[in-house]
Amino acid sequence: MSPSWGTLSEPERARRRRRFALDVAADALVAREAPPEGVRPPRFDQIYEAARDPRAALTEPLAAALAADDRARTAFEALLRDGAVCWFPVAAAAASPTGLDAREESGFRIWLRPSSAGADQVYVLIRDREERDVRPMAIIALPPAGPPVCAPLPEDIDGVYQLIEREDSPLVRAIRDPASKVALR
């Protein structure tokens, strides 16, 4: 006998809501009309791997396809948010004229610092304040428009992950943009 909705605990309801949303997104992808000639929409298994596999790369064709297809992007975001080690939603705090230089969520802090080697280089630092069984292996940023960006994380040094990026790299621009969402996968 199936349990009734009213008897479920709130966490269980939340879990089932998310699962339902994912199923709907998957169905939408499978049932869609044939794409125009020459356009290759991402398959659901590709989206699933890119969102859920900690070591999967986000290839350029897939990132471009996600940028061009709202439903695929919605499914990717839902899968990513659901499976992320940490999910940073759109930032509510007011940003400086140059944008955000730090984000905090669920024990993780991401912050940007300039490098002495030149104004065009910036450190992306991610600190994990908690002891966790699962460690993130990649950072994925979802800007409000354009393709998502993924960068593998190196080994942490005492709980801090260090990346060095160009100031104008898509990853740094996405982290600075308060309207972007960020996941540690």
Next chain:
Amino acid sequence: MRARVYIATTEGPVLVQRLAPEAGLAEAELSAVCLDGTPTRLPITGAYTYFVRDHVRALSGGAAYRMDLDRRIDGGSSWMLGAWTAHLLLSEGRLAVGDETADTAVYATGEVAVAADAERRDEIRPVDYVADKIARLAESAAEEAAGGRRVLLLVPQENAAEAETALRDLPVPERPTLRLAADTDDVRRALWQPGDAESTQPRDAESTQPGDAALASPADAAATPSRPGRGKRRRGGRVAALLALGVLLGAGAAGYAVWHNAEGEWERLRREGRYLELARSLDGFFVPMAAQRFRDRWRGQGDAAGFAVTVAARRPADGGSCSGMRFRRVSLVASPVTPSGPVFRLDRPRSLCGFAVGAASHEAAGGHAWVSLNLVPAHGAPAVLVPARKVLSGVPAESPVELSQDLPLYLQDHWAWTVTGVWAPRPSQDVADLLEAGDAEALAALKDLGLTVVRARIELAR
């Protein structure tokens, strides 16, 4: 004194291009090692961070630095002595970076470690391949000396014998002054020892000052001043001519004997597979033409007819995807890949589960074969997923020499490997060491010594 610092490696000396406190990393107490001023972060960054915390903070008070190198260093710990020397010079305002002028060049290899004895906090520990590192820095040291700079080689005390032997193999103009260090105090003494500034040549061979192990060079003996003449008795012209002829004949006979003995020695080294020693002996022989003649005799004379590298792609027998293979209960089959020139392209990545690389001869041949597979670093991540280097050796006549490489299910674009196959008449530790070190230049030189060396490239194609 103002000095630039090189880290001696088996791939050649690596210059410390820039070293500076990094305020942006101070909050996290992290440091970074980068390539050539770019954002490329080298894999030794983690070890360097701990090195700064353990050994540099006490020196300068800083806990976050960025060091830029002109070439990659991907692992090991022998970079530490060079890094410590650079930090010492930086703390004294004597480190030359970029275009800054320098009167000294320091080459260093060694590990810096916290000593078990609390009285000696930082000790210098021995490292491997010192002779190879010295051989690879000779050209750079000669350029520094030609620029009028004092050239020092700093190695751990326990590597003294190996370093002295290796230095003797270098021509005198390329020979740096050897300095030994048992702890970090010795490094200070070695850098600021008085009396070095006048010459880049080795000093007194008897010198045993702390930190000093100067070598006497053959040139020192040759430069010994001759005693004044004592007045010669006049001799008849005929006697003098006969004497001169006798000297010439004697010298010729002696020279022939030395050459003959040297050729015998070279043959022995070649038979025993001691190719590095053979190459050094040939390079240092006093009659270059004789050494060249020996090389010419063996160049391209590898006995392995048709020795070649082969690649086979491993895919599910039903041609389906590799990731779904576990649900279909099919086995893998290997199919040979036809190269395009030296490049093997592996297409259809979804059905590609791995590949095998072999080194074999089409014709029956004895001897020993090696094959090495080296991942070409592309976007940083692949080395985490597959080994950076694999080496296998064997006897082709007994069983195929074949390396296997499984591929992760989720492939990345542009992955590539270089493949090197080597055939030699007998097993040789030198060949194995060169393949492990990935020393392409030295491997190519083996062709001059009668070995067969073939190269290829494997690329994953979308």
